[in-house]
Amino acid sequence: MRRRTALPALTVALATAAAGTTVVATAGDRPGGPPSERTLLDQVRARGVLRVCTTGDYRPFSHRERETGAYEGIDIDMAENLADSLAVEVDFVPTTWGELLDDLTGGACDLxxxxxxxxLDRAREAYFSVPYLVDGKAPIVRCEDAERYRTLEEIDRPGVRVIVNPGGTNERFVQENIDEATVVPHPDNTTIFDEILAGRADVMITDASETRYQSSLHPELCAVNPDDPFTFAEKAYLLPRGDEEFKEYVDQWLHLALNDGTYAGYEDDWLD
Incomplete structure (x- = not known):
């Protein structure tokens, strides 16, 4: 059963204090002014809904059930926790990796x-929260092939089929690093690992966190060197550029969640 860890009273105080402040860093308007002049922190609370863009295709962080349309995952739990801290409801807005940034900057969601x-491409157009996870690109393969595909040199060879989902950092990594192997695009990240199991692809290079999780779901698949990935990366929440108060609140909430056991509890629920 997934746990719901209540945030400390300090987080509630932060929400109250932020809503009652008389100085808005970005626009210089009072929260009591017209809604169009308020910081997003005030708009969300006035609206009563926190809109969260999410792809729903990336376990263990965000997964959308095809039958019911319900969302689940570590970051889904975190989104609900953030909404609770603001005393609002959460509304999940479907997006894709290719449209993620445009949906945020176009106002379809709040984060x-x-x-x-x-x-850096995303950072030029939007803010990131403080990071909550260190990650990096690593291979996942059929377990009988784990010794064959330990390095990029062993992967990037003629005859090797590297499968990739479009629109995100996985595709960019493959474009920049795979020259000799055959690249197999696959549009559905929820079924991409089945392609490796079925023998229609040999390797997927994705975030080490995902390789660990998918290998736990599919014992026939093995994460290759997930503790020593090809790259360094971090995960964070993507926020509208220019709204300092909203970013400050999210950063403070996330700092508390990372240190009071909230995030660890959700992570344990999914990774165990």
Whole structure:
């Protein structure tokens, strides 16, 4: 059963204090002014809904059930916790990796959550929260092939089929590092690992956190060197650029959640 860890009273105090402040860093308007002049922190509380863009295709962070449309995962639990801290409801807005940034900057949602990697391209258009996870790219393969595909040199060879989902950092990594192997695009990240199991692909290079989780779901698949990935990366939440008060609140909430057991509890629920 997934736990729900209540945030300390300090978080509630932060929400109250932020809503009652008389100085808005970005616009210089009072929270009591017209809604269009308020910081997003005040708009969310006035609206009563926190809108969260998420892809729903990236376990263990964000997964959408096909039959019911319900979302689940570590960052889904965290989104609900953030909404609770603001005393509002949460509304999950479907997006894709290719549209994630445009949906946020276009105002479709208040922030993006669900295993989003920190990249400079994204940082030029939006803010990132403080990071909550260190990660990096690593291979996942059929277990009988684990000794064959330990390095990029062993992967990037003629005859090797590297499968990749489009629109995100996995695709960029493959484009920048795979020249000799055959690249197999696959549009559905929820079924991509079945392609390796079925023998229609040999390797997927994705975040080490995902390789660990998928290998726990599929004992026939093995994560290769997830503790020594090919790259360094961090995961964080993507926020609208320019809204300092909203970012400050999210950072403070996340700092508390990372240190009071809230995030660890959700992570244990999913990774165990």
């Amino acid at each position: 993006s959550m669900g295993g989003v990697s920190v990249t």
